[in-house]
Amino acid sequence: MDKTLLYQAVCKKIQEMIGKGTFRQGERIPSIRVLSREMKISPNTVMAAYAQLENMGLIEARPQSGFYVKPQALSHGIKRSGGLLRENLKPKQVVLEDTTLQVMNTISNQMLLPLGIGMPNPDKLPIEKLTRMLASESKRFGIQSISYADVQGIPRLRTQIAKRSFLAGCSLGADDIIITSGCIEAITLALQCVCRQGDTIAIGTPVHPAFLKFIQWMGLKILEIPSCPAEGINLDVLSYTIKQNHVSACIVIANFNNPLGSLMPEEKKQELVSLLERNNIPLIEDDIYGDLAFGKARPNALKAYEQKGLVLHCSSFSKTLAPGYRVGWIAPGKFMQKLMQRKSLSNIATASPTQLAIAEFLVNGGYDSYLRKVRRTYAKQIDSVIEVIGLYFPGGTIASRPRGGYNLWVELPEGYDTYKLYEIALQNGISIAPGMIFTLKKNFRHCFRINASYWSNRVEHGVEFLGKAVKDCKV
Template identity: 40%
Template structure:
């Protein structure tokens, strides 16, 4: 994030939290530059940005003032979920498909979508890299780059782990058709029908669908909307259900946006290792962090090869190209074999093209821009939700990704809300999609991966009215 964006973010927060009141004068540019120890032009840029977002107004010859309509931001959810601790068969797929179906209709306002705007990605540069790989394809690479996949791409992925301070060998990396295939291969590698699998409460609906398809039993574990899964609850669930796997999103959780502090990730890995339980770690939003440093995944603390770290380029670089991977630890060979018998291989020219793109550099430049955009959009959406939704609505502030988790009044039924919104051409993702026990009826997930234009703003306003 650029310095002026960070400054604008701080000021926006002060406004929304009521530290700066509507109509109050902002410090002069010179004052602010001195206080913040930044250049005057950085302050100017920050004020311009806040003005563009409608949070401040300039008065000629007088300075900048907090806009009179600026309202305090909604509060964050504060209480962890309270699942009942039982294990259960999963039967959520019909509901999920009903919601996804309505979200995929043409011209729907995509607040319920799982994808950010495709315009946020350097699809022209990726296109040229893949084009060049396709045109110059060595015919034998169609055979040589068979699963586990193209060596140059696996090397680039291993390098990015190394840059993050992690020791992940190329030999444990298997290229997959997106992270979703990686996750599915992992759960198939370490479970058998009837096994119990620990998941967060709530958790990504595709996790539940995978458990349902594989005849596995879900054990939902208490999870906090900011800090992630509760380790005491996890330990109790292990003792009670003897699970064969744990499938979690410790960083930028979908749908909560929660992230476990690194020390708790380390404790998580230690706890699971003590019970020899494999961790399937879904880390697809890893690169979409707003802090300057990437948070380490649980995989970073793995000494036993028990953590299967799944990620992809679909959310960070190349949507639609379907290239993901897993660093599968001790299960790498088994995962590769499962892939060979189910989809054989991933698109070879795309693997080569992505490897070339990564070798040439530019990924990090793109990521910095993408992160700044998503961070700014989060502020805009949170503010807009604060204005559109009923008082008492709570909204998360994830440190990465592009999902907000919203807690409405307990009287609101998010599935009814979704159906009503769908009639009006607006998609949302209601809470029960994310729970084997169909909890979270008063919650929903909103996607802020699309610019907050007039259409999205109108969509939020309509939703707020429906929720009231």
């Protein structure tokens, strides 16, 4: 057979197997070497077929891992119009049901197997080194450690954060940054600066539940924009929606989204920032997982692409170093003065001792060495969790394949209710985050988020139990 026809035949065969569900979304397909041996064809022919499948958007290559079926966009309730994915989206007031609030509180119970909680595994954190530095820095800067810091935060810490911004494609200075009490305070302050009660926020769905809580507290409305587990928020739908509605701000987690784990491609980031700048809409960026990339290079922040100072870049050390230290920051661009006023009214300043400790860790604690180690750990654990899901969950289950962070988004076949799975899990000492808490709609009742920062025999058995319990969760 002609080599051109041969690689096309291989491509067609793999395409048909993906279409039939033989190879599911997020699942690894045979390596070039294995397929070459099994089909008795040259590796170059397989490489050509896989390249064609990549161009078609059906598979993706992952460094040092192989080729995987590319997750497709979640398109619940979305209609096609004019060749674009569009919804008849209208702003909605955030009113969280008691059941949703109860689930949010329960999944944080650390007495449970913590598969639902949104925080890193404490066993992987540099606790001893941080504790020593907290004590030594409090002693070295005695008066400063018990005094109010400047509203913007301790200069040494801001300088280190500014230096590290280069890795995210930014060129910040220490004076461009305000230290906050975690990323949540940063985002809340950002919203207070750019919105008033009754305004509308555009945000990717599924939505981080903490966002829903403080959006409700502020009396804002939201437009839920559909998102894809591979590339994040759908820019076609966002563009269409902001033409139909007055949008005061947009909140985006571009790097390793919570809960999807998605990573927005760099060209899409640039497109997003340009779209919002053309419409003069502030963009509130949550980049809290950016440092946990599994690849060789950290992905750029959205802030790297701004031209008008409309990106309010928010992050913290809660997902990498110390959740309880509550040290975050914001680079608010043109909103700096308003942010400083809001911060001083909110809590005067962020606690000094933890700022001092984090600053010292960044200078002398080996932060980059620590990150390399923990990234490798999380990457392996995600693979382990996905492997167990593949073994014990029903056919048609889709697990996202994040390239950073530790959040996995699991989508069961239609007809299952993950709130029922949550209740069964809870009765057996396990927490999961059911899809219902990530939306005001009914789209994600068959989905749930799982935290892969934990891995042990107990976790493995817990995930196995969940897979076997799904049979009792049909609607």
